Amino acid sequence: xxxxxxxxxxxxxxxxxxxxxxxxxxxxxxxxxxxxxxxxxxxxxxxxxxxxxxxxxxxxxxxxxxxxxxxxxxxxxxxxxxxxxxxxxxxxxxxxxxxxxxxxxxxxxxxxxxxxxxxxxxxxxxxxxxxxxxxxxxxxxxxxxxxxxxxxxxxxxxxxxxxxxxxxxxxxxxxxxxxxxxxxxxxxxxxxxxxxxxxxxxxxxxxxxxxxxxxxxxxxxxxxxxxxxxxxxxxxxxxxxxxxxxxxxxxxxxxxxxxxxxxxxxxxxxxxxxxxxxxxxxxxxxxxxxxxxxxxxxxxxxxxxxxxxxxxxxxxxxxxxxxxxxxxxxxxxxxxxxxxxxxxxxxxxxxxxxxxxxxxxxxxxxxxxxxxxxxxxxxxxxxxxxxxxxxxxxxxxxxxxxxxxxxxxxxxxxxxxxxxxxxxxxxxxxxxxxxxxxxxxxxxxxxxxxxxxxxxxxxxxxxxxxxxxxxxxxxxxxxxxxxxxxxxxxx
RNA sequence: CGGGGCGUAGCGUAGUCCGGUUAUCGCGCCUGCUUUGGGAGCAGGAGGUCGCAGGUUCGAGUCCUGCCGCCCCGACCA
Numbered sequence: 001x002x003x004x005x006x007x008x009x010x011x012x013x014x015x016x017x018x019x020x021x022x023x024x025x026x027x028x029x030x031x032x033x034x035x036x037x038x039x040x041x042x043x044x045x046x047x048x049x050x051x052x053x054x055x056x057x058x059x060x061x062x063x064x065x066x067x068x069x070x071x072x073x074x075x076x077x078x079x080x081x082x083x084x085x086x087x088x089x090x091x092x093x094x095x096x097x098x099x100x101x102x103x104x105x106x107x108x109x110x111x112x113x114x115x116x117x118x119x120x121x122x123x124x125x126x127x128x129x130x131x132x133x134x135x136x137x138x139x140x141x142x143x144x145x146x147x148x149x150x151x152x153x154x155x156x157x158x159x160x161x162x163x164x165x166x167x168x169x170x171x172x173x174x175x176x177x178x179x180x181x182x183x184x185x186x187x188x189x190x191x192x193x194x195x196x197x198x199x200x201x202x203x204x205x206x207x208x209x210x211x212x213x214x215x216x217x218x219x220x221x222x223x224x225x226x227x228x229x230x231x232x233x234x235x236x237x238x239x240x241x242x243x244x245x246x247x248x249x250x251x252x253x254x255x256x257x258x259x260x261x262x263x264x265x266x267x268x269x270x271x272x273x274x275x276x277x278x279x280x281x282x283x284x285x286x287x288x289x290x291x292x293x294x295x296x297x298x299x300x301x302x303x304x305x306x307x308x309x310x311x312x313x314x315x316x317x318x319x320x321x322x323x324x325x326x327x328x329x330x331x332x333x334x335x336x337x338x339x340x341x342x343x344x345x346x347x348x349x350x351x352x353x354x355x356x357x358x359x360x361x362x363x364x365x366x367x368x369x370x371x372x373x374x375x376x377x378x379x380x381x382x383x384x385x386x387x388x389x390x391x392x393x394x395x396x397x398x399x400x401x402x403x404x405x406x407x408x409x410x411x412x413x414x415x416x417x418x419x420x421x422x423x424x425x426x427x428x429x430x431x432x433x434x435x436x437x438x439x440x441x442x443x444x445x446x447x448x449x450x451x452x453x454x455x456x457x458x459x460x461x462x463x464x465x466x467x468x469x470x471x472x473x474x475x476x477x478x479x480x481x482x483x484x485x486x487x488x489x490x491x
Numbered sequence: 492c493g494g495g496g497c498g499u500a501g502c503g504u505a506g507u508c509c510g511g512u513u514a515u516c517g518c519g520c521c522u523g524c525u526u527u528g529g530g531a532g533c534a535g536g537a538g539g540u541c542g543c544a545g546g547u548u549c550g551a552g553u554c555c556u557g558c559c560g561c562c563c564c565g566a567c568c569a
Contacts, residue, residue: 028561032560032561087567088567088568123569152569154567154568154569156567156568157492157565157566157567157568158563158564158565158567158568163569164568164569168569170569217569236569237568237569238569239569240569272569273569274569275569276569277569305528307527307528308527308528309526309527314527341527343527343530344526344527344529344530344531345527345528345529346527346528346529346530346531347527347529347530347531348529348530349528349529349530350529350530351530353529354530362528364527364528365528366528367528374528490568491568491569
């Protein structure tokens, strides 16, 4: 008898942690803060990569690869940027080891010290803009639309699987443009690509908005964000897209001659999403039985489990299951037939529920006699017996239904966990007791923002992009405000 | 880096206060038989430098000193 997961309502953090490990997504490694992404978790990331990569290429971006190591001096070029990242950089100082004096182990060879230390990239703006200086001379070289799939490292104080790790897998896009307007459009375009991906594939509704000055990316002129709401009422930043203005072009001397023959600095953007998306996926849809995956990202969409007693029954059932698997594969359904004889059906039922496989098909002697199969939905846990004749069509429809249902359920959750307040007292109560997104008026100053954060742990997640203007007074200072902003406690 | 806690089999743990034959239990693992439509049962078996290094003692998982690692809370954060 295997152990149950902790309950979400009792200990959300423990539930999440156990679920990630038990479902086979990832585990902690012997290097603090660095996780091992296991095959099942990596399969989800590969699906995410494939879909996003296609969307990037469809909008004219090309993939490239820049070095992991960045000369230290590059990071001092853009003042705000270094301010934001200096505290969490891993530094390479030597290039050789040697046997220790007791011959038992190795030590760093003090004679192999680097003249200039190298920084493991916390993000690649600096080395990329250093390179762009050589690539860009004329308006004819623009726009330059580059993406890279890579890893980066930020020495986080308190790591958590997928949500906050020291080493992170991600993609980072870095583009250069001839005009302010074009760069800004690019940053917004990529935000919309993220939004569409997260909504359509991850079945997760998002809030699109602008970060306040306080929460803005170090070195950006404007940061756009997509914010998701988790089941425990905390917000999660799922992706960001930055309009860099001319800051990095100025810091790295990236200029071009425009059509009028004048020299100007180029305009930049950068945008990225990380394996944190997997954490968002887990925390949004899953339940106390385990993972719940939306069909469009599930590595296995349907699992077939044969049920039998005798060896003769086993042969007949597996034969039929193999035929059904082939029919599903032919229609592009990701199906797995688990015909291992080393585990019992009940064990497999629980196992694939833990792993969040959207649909389970059980087939046994009774089904062979009745020309049926049993289907079970992971999301609603509903079971149904259907005729074998309709299996493929029914499954395709159910997969679409599950995708839609998960999205709708997440939308409903977000709506019931979004609250408008007009007073600071009401704000504090909602943040402390209910959580979720809280819409309130704010006077636009970092000072007020910091005071509210210090008192309630809630931060301004974003200034919504698509909200209608509404005049009011800041709940904290009473000063005038033109729009509500979104507060929440966040990961 | 500040505060708190914990290191005993692959995992989770009892024992540590108050030192004493062979270190407890559960899960998992292996073998056999019976089982197989919701995490099977019975029987047998394997698996341990008690985090590391010193010290006290006739005797240390247990007491003392130092070190290392991990977890939780805070500051930080995609």
